[in-house]
Amino acid sequence: MTGTATGTAQGDAPLLDVRDLRVDYDVAGAAGWRRRALTVVKGISFTIAPGETYGLVGESGSGKSTTGRAILRLADVSGGTILVDGQDVATLGRRTPLAYRRDVQAVYQDPAASLNPRHRAGRALTETLARHGLGDRDERRRRAAEAFEQVGLTTEHLTRYPSQMSGGQLQRVAIARALVLGPRLVVCDEAVSALDLSTQAQILSLLTDLQSASGVSYLFITHDLGVVRHVAHRVGVLRGGELVEQGETRQVLDHPRHEYTRSLLAASPASHPEGREERRAERAARRAVTARAATAGATTAQEAA
Ligand code: ADP
Ligand code: MG
DSSP states (O other), X not given: OOOTTSSSOSSSOOSEEEEEEEEEEEEEOTTSSSEEEEEEXXXXXXXXXXXXXXXXXXXXXXXXXHHHHHHTTSSOOOEEXXXXXXXXXXXXXXXXXHHHHHHEEEEOSOGGGGSOTTSOHHHHHHHHHHHTXXXXXXXHHHHHHHHHHHTTOOGGGGGOOGXXXXXXXXXHHHHHHHHTTOXXXXXXXXXXXXXXXXXXXXXXXXXXXXXXXXXXXXXXXXXXXXXXXXXXXXXXXXXXXXXXXXXXXXXXXXXXXXXXXXXXXXXXXXXXXXXXXXXXXXXXXXXXXXXXHHHTOGGGHHHHO
């Protein structure tokens, strides 16, 4: 294979095509009264193919979430273009069309924060479907139940309150809500960062399975190189709003070209090439956990996560 260190997906026309993206925030100046533009994303370019996972890594404050927010149209784009399926997102107008919201969904770090504590979990999905004018009441309930099943929850979970569910279960609800609309792209912003290691492994393999089944693409934002190695086909390394390096995950993590990538790897023992043996053992342990969860069956699925 050639061109492994490029920002371009091989083969398929990209689903997401980000070109020279710049995002400025309007912040208070030194004196506290004069506003000034702070550029936090400084002209980055990358693509994501249909069915592909692109990992965006970097330290806290490097501009990862801002990049995701720009793609979700939650942050204003100051320069460059974002194309989804060839369409320039800037032409969509200020109010994001429902069709775009269906196509581009998000899963965040803290699922509890995006679920209403007074609503039963299933309602997060039926309300999302209602907002998008999809199906009648029965149809929405049926689709919510189906989506719960796809993420390893049971119909019993539909009527639980968030306080009655574990972190892993809540993240499954958030994933079900994102996927019930049949998106083309899901921005996963630190989606497993708050979970313990074995739950992390289960959620990551769930996301991978759902991708295989649906062909959805992921922009996987994380500060954790171990997570990136696990899920991303390609990876981009962001530092101070600039992509210092990108390419196929193995290429970048095993043969980093940029000094900054090397320093990130050095600070992350689990994903360092020298930690390969430990990683292998860890992966085997994760597989065992996932296998146990899978064979435990639907009745105990709630205990597994
Ligand atoms: P990351 O997700 O990589 O941690 P962010 O995209 O959240 O980084 O933030 C990038 C930079 O932009 C940081 O310096 C942060 O403080 C700043 N920032 C984020 N959101 C805002 C905002 N709404 N207004 C001003 N500055 C912001
Ligand atoms: Mg962030």
